Amino acid sequence: MLLPYTVLSHTADTGIEATAASFPELLCELATGMFELMGRPQPGSADRAVTVEVDSTDNRELVVDTLSELIYQSEVEDLFFYRFDIATTGPLGVRVTATGVGNTAVELVGPPIKAVTYHDVAAVETEAGWYGRVYFDV
Amino acid sequence: MEIQRLSDVVWVIPRRDPMRVPGRVFASDALIETVLQDRATVQVANVAHLRGIVEASYAMPDIHWGYGFPIGGVAATTVEDGVISPGGVGFDICCGVRLIASRFTEKDFEEQRATIMAELDRRIPRGIGKGGIAPPGLIRDILERGAAAALDAGYGWESDLERCEERGLSKGADPSRVSDKAINRGRSQIGSLGAGNHFLEVQIVDQIHDEEAARAYGLALGMVVVMIHCGSRGLGHQTCTDQLQLMGSAMRRYGIAVPDRQLACVPVRSREGEQYLGAMATASNYAWANRHILADAARHAFARAFGTSPERTGMHLVFDVAHNLAKIETHDVAGRPTELCVHRKGATRAFGPGHPELPPDLRAVGQPVLVPGSMGTASWVLRGEVGNPAFDSAAHGAGRLMSRKRAKAQQSGGEVRLRLEDDGISVRPGSVKLLSEEAPYAYKDVDAVADVCHRAKLAAKVARLRPVGVVKG
Numbered sequence: 001m002l003l004p005y006t007v008l009s010h011t012a013d014t015g016i017e018a019t020a021a022s023f024p025e026l027l028c029e030l031a032t033g034m035f036e037l038m039g040r041p042q043p044g045s046a047d048r049a050v051t052v053e054v055d056s057t058d059n060r061e062l063v064v065d066t067l068s069e070l071i072y073q074s075e076v077e078d079l080f081f082y083r084f085d086i087a088t089t090g091p092l093g094v095r096v097t098a099t100g101v102g103n104t105a106v107e108l109v110g111p112p113i114k115a116v117t118y119h120d121v122a123a124v125e126t127e128a129g130w131y132g133r134v135y136f137d138v
Numbered sequence: 139m140e141i142q143r144l145s146d147v148v149w150v151i152p153r154r155d156p157m158r159v160p161g162r163v164f165a166s167d168a169l170i171e172t173v174l175q176d177r178a179t180v181q182v183a184n185v186a187h188l189r190g191i192v193e194a195s196y197a198m199p200d201i202h203w204g205y206g207f208p209i210g211g212v213a214a215t216t217v218e219d220g221v222i223s224p225g226g227v228g229f230d231i232c233c234g235v236r237l238i239a240s241r242f243t244e245k246d247f248e249e250q251r252a253t254i255m256a257e258l259d260r261r262i263p264r265g266i267g268k269g270g271i272a273p274p275g276l277i278r279d280i281l282e283r284g285a286a287a288a289l290d291a292g293y294g295w296e297s298d299l300e301r302c303e304e305r306g307l308s309k310g311a312d313p314s315r316v317s318d319k320a321i322n323r324g325r326s327q328i329g330s331l332g333a334g335n336h337f338l339e340v341q342i343v344d345q346i347h348d349e350e351a352a353r354a355y356g357l358a359l360g361m362v363v364v365m366i367h368c369g370s371r372g373l374g375h376q377t378c379t380d381q382l383q384l385m386g387s388a389m390r391r392y393g394i395a396v397p398d399r400q401l402a403c404v405p406v407r408s409r410e411g412e413q414y415l416g417a418m419a420t421a422s423n424y425a426w427a428n429r430h431i432l433a434d435a436a437r438h439a440f441a442r443a444f445g446t447s448p449e450r451t452g453m454h455l456v457f458d459v460a461h462n463l464a465k466i467e468t469h470d471v472a473g474r475p476t477e478l479c480v481h482r483k484g485a486t487r488a489f490g491p492g493h494p495e496l497p498p499d500l501r502a503v504g505q506p507v508l509v510p511g512s513m514g515t516a517s518w519v520l521r522g523e524v525g526n527p528a529f530d531s532a533a534h535g536a537g538r539l540m541s542r543k544r545a546k547a548q549q550s551g552g553e554v555r556l557r558l559e560d561d562g563i564s565v566r567p568g569s570v571k572l573l574s575e576e577a578p579y580a581y582k583d584v585d586a587v588a589d590v591c592h593r594a595k596l597a598a599k600v601a602r603l604r605p606v607g608v609v610k611g
Contacts, residue, residue, distance in 0.1 A: 009541040011176045011203040038266070060399075061386060068379050075372050076322045103266055108569045110542070111334040112266045114375040115229040118382065118399035119205030135205055137229045137375070138334050138542070 005033035008133070014110070015120070015135035019128065023059065024086040026123065026130040027066055027094060031084045034067055034136065035074075037110045041082050045105035050077055055093040059123035062092055063134055067116040070098055080106040111138045139179040141170075147594045148527075151179060151195075157186040162194040164528070164594045169199055172539055172582055176203035178210075184397045185213050189405075190220020192471050192478065196528040198485050199590035200509075200537030200582060204228075206400025209484035209538070212531040215406065217466060217477040221394065222411045223403035224385065224418070226481030227464050229378040231418055232308075232425035233369030234460035235486075235508040235534075237519065238433055239355075240440065241452030242362040244342045247606060250443045254340065255564045255607050257439035262338055262432065264331035264611040265568035270371075271329030271431050277321060277373075277424075280328060281313040284423035285430040293329075293434040300497050301455040303487065306426035312416030316373070317380050324373025324424055329431035333568055333611040335535075335576055336368040338436060339510070340607035341517060347599035351503040351521045355456050357601050364436045364453070365517060365603070367510055368611070369462065370425040377421045381414050406466075406479045415464075422463065429458055456519070457506035461486045461534035469529050480529050488532040488597045490524035507597040509588055511536045513565070513608040514558050514578030518588040520597035532597035536584035545580035558608070567610040576610065 008015035016033040020026035050073050056062035074081055079100035086096050113136040122133040141163070144150050149170055151161030161182035165173055173179060178201050186195035191213055201210035206225030215221055247254065263269045272280075272291065279287040285299055285306025299305045331338065343361045346352045357363070370377075385402040388410040389395075394403060404410040433455065437448035444451070464481045471478070489496055489505040496505055504522035509532070511517045520532060549557075551573035555565050558578075567573050591597045 007543060009543050011178075011538050011541055012209050013205065014542055057387065061383075065383065072319055072323065072376060072379075076319075106266070108266065108571060111572055111575065112332070114332075114334070114372075115379050117205040117229075118402070121399065137205065 005029050007037065010135060013136055013138050015133065017133040019131050021129040023130050024088055024094060026132045027063065028084045028086050030063060030132050030134055031067060031070055034113060035081050038112055039080060039106040039108045041080060041101040042105045042107055045101035047099050047101060048079060049097055049099040050079065051095065051097045053089060053093065053095045057092065060121045062094065063123045063132055064116050064118055064121055066094055066096060067134065071113060071116065073098065074100070078103050113138050139183060141179060147590050151183050153186065157183055159186050159191050159194050161186055161197065163197040163201060164199050164590055164596060166586060166590050169582065169586055169590060173201055178203045178208040181208040182211065184401060185211055187397055188213060188215055188221055188223065188401065188403060189394060190215040192216060196531065198531065198533040199587045200533040200535050202538045204483065206398050207483040210533065211483045212485045212528050213481045214469065214478040214529045217406045217479055220406055220479060221403035222406045222414055222464055222479050223401055223481060224378050224381045224414060225400045225402060226483050227418060228462045228483050229375045230369035230462055231374035231377060232422035232460045233462040234425065234429065234458060235510055236366040236429040236433055236458040237456040237508050238364040238436065238453045239357060239456050240362045243360050244362065247340065247362050251564060253443040254440060255566055257442050258338060258436065258609045259566040261435040261439050262331060262609050263329065265333055269330060270327045271435055274325035276328055277325045278313065280427040281311065281316060281420050281423055283307060285426040288427040288430045293431045298430060298455045302426060302458040303460055306430060308419035308422040310415055311419035311423050313420050315413050315417035316377055316420045320373045320376035320380065323376045324371055327371040329428060329435065330371060331368045331432065331611040332371055336611040337513060338432065338609040339365045339513065339605050341365055341603035341605050343601050344604040345602035347601065348521065351600045354500060354503045355506050355519065355600065356454055357456065357519065363603060365510060366429050366432050368428060368432065370421045371428065373424050374421040377417050381417055384410060418464065422460065425460070426458065457508065459486055459506065459508055478529065482531055484534045485531045486534045488522035488526055488530050490522040490526060492524065507532045509533050509535060509584065511584030512578040512581035513576060513605060513610065514561060514563060515584050517603040518584065518599065519601040519603065520588065520591055521600050523595050523598050526596055527594065528596060532591050533587050536581040536587055538580060539582045540580050542575040545577055546574045548579060549574050549577060563605050564607040565610065566608070573610065
């Protein structure tokens with residue numbers, strides 16, 4: 001059975017791991033987990049979406065680069081993302097449409113994530129689908 | 139991980155291939171128990187793999203598990219043939235602590251407690267996203283000139299520069315090395331705390347251990363002081379992210395392999411190494427200016443509360459020192475002066491008496507080393523000592539003891555706030571819910587950390603500070 005993301009313990013920071021049927025779904029799960037660590041959008045808030053394309057040199061880098069880009073977009077667009085539509089654009093490329101609400105329309109549940117780390121990052125294909133793990137600097 | 143006792147406060151992780159040097163951890167018996175609870179010692183050993191590292195991979199008494207480097211890690215690599223690693227600095231480039239003295243006593247604070255806390259609450263931007271004190275248009279000047287740019291824009295005092303590490307301007311800053319993305323993140327956050335473990339605290343000097351040094355620092359028993367902990371905000375985070383991306387491919391070209399991708403590194407003397415040094419120094423300029431501007435806001439808050447001018451508050455800067463930086467310094471290695479790249483990741487520079495880079499009025503006693511505790515416990519002012527055994531480095535805080543997840547499970551934010559208020563500590567959080575992650579019980583005993591620093595001759599005790607008000611990011 002494929003599980004949604006789970007939160008990983010870390011002394012200073014925090015991490016998540018997830019499984020999914022495909023790599024885009026794995027990325028979607030990790031992105032959802034990353035934002036849910038920080039907050040929940042308040043009901044009735046107006047949505048806005050941004051679309052970004054990311055290319056990397058391997059799947060682990062693609063996880064870090066994509067999540068890093070979403071942190072960047074969240075901060076400069078002042079948006080808190082909660083829905084992600086992700087499609088591959090090539091063997092190591094993705095297009096992400098992230099939908100969010102204004103950062104003021106968020107109930108905080110955790111500290112803001114400063115950055116996505118490479119520490120212990122994983123993105124591997126398994127018999128059941130894909131497994132991913134990533135730690136964040138908070 | 140094998141670890142052996144060397145003395146009552148020093149532990150050694152023996153060198154095993156492919157480690158180039160041993161690991162060395164400064165800790166008491168009680169603290170080493172906490173160190174061994176997570177993967178921090180594995181990270182100390184991993185850092186010992188770095189090309190050009192000399193003497194040892196050091197861990198300060200507040201060490202805990204980080205990413206790549208441990209938090210509280212110190213590694214010196216030779217400039218001639220060693221590497222530089224952004225992971226040895228961290229995402230929050232030049233995160234550090236600023237301590238401000240005052241002419242106020244605890245009695246003064248008690249009489250104006252509510253007003254002071256309300257003024258600080260109103261004036262100190264914090265939490266998620268945008269919103270800094272200074273206008274976004276100041277960013278280019280700040281990246282070029284650091285705290286002096288903030289001074290010229292009307293924030294702070296000329297004397298602040300003298301008491302700031304590097305006078306608030308990092309050598310080698312090159313704004314062209316900082317990406318547009320980093321500038322986009324940083325432009326609207328100039329003069330803001332951020333969140334997580336960042337704070338502004340009002341504290342009382344409750345113990346003096348070294349009268350001469352305390353006098354030189356402008357500290358006296360019972361004095362109200364203000365401590366600010368924050369860094370380079372989104373600009374620094376993005377700069378580190380950018381540089382780590384670049385170094386992934388560069389490492390392959392240089393034939394460098396590391397046990398953790400977060401330890402990505404390149405030769406100090408390489409195009410990419412120079413690029414990182416320039417970008418890091420530029421982000422540092424942002425951090426110096428950020429703390430400078432926040433200190434100015436704190437002075438105005440006190441001035442308003444006491445119905446006076448900022449100049450009459452006596453809120454002179456004691457010192458501002460970073461704990462996330464890599465710096466080119468000369469140290470003796472095997473009896474020879476050697477140019478080193480000293481990475482301090484969650485470790486404070488601690489220059490001893492006589493060091494030429496100290497301000498003239500502090501040179502006789504040594505550099506103030508600022509060691510904040512958690513929001514419910516003490517903080518410490520230490521001083522650098524001659525003969526520091528870890529390339530002039532000391533602890534940077536209490537060090538986390540438990541994960542955020544575990545801390546949250548123990549008490550709610552509201553409960554933490556109530557307990558602090560019961561202890562006489564006013565709390566103005568960015569979010570009440572987030573307080574539990576930063577609760578005092580989530581941190582190690584800062585008095586024990588200061589004690590190990592003192593006994594290991596990393597830095598000597600000068601004064602202990604007790605919190606009475608916290609503005610939390």
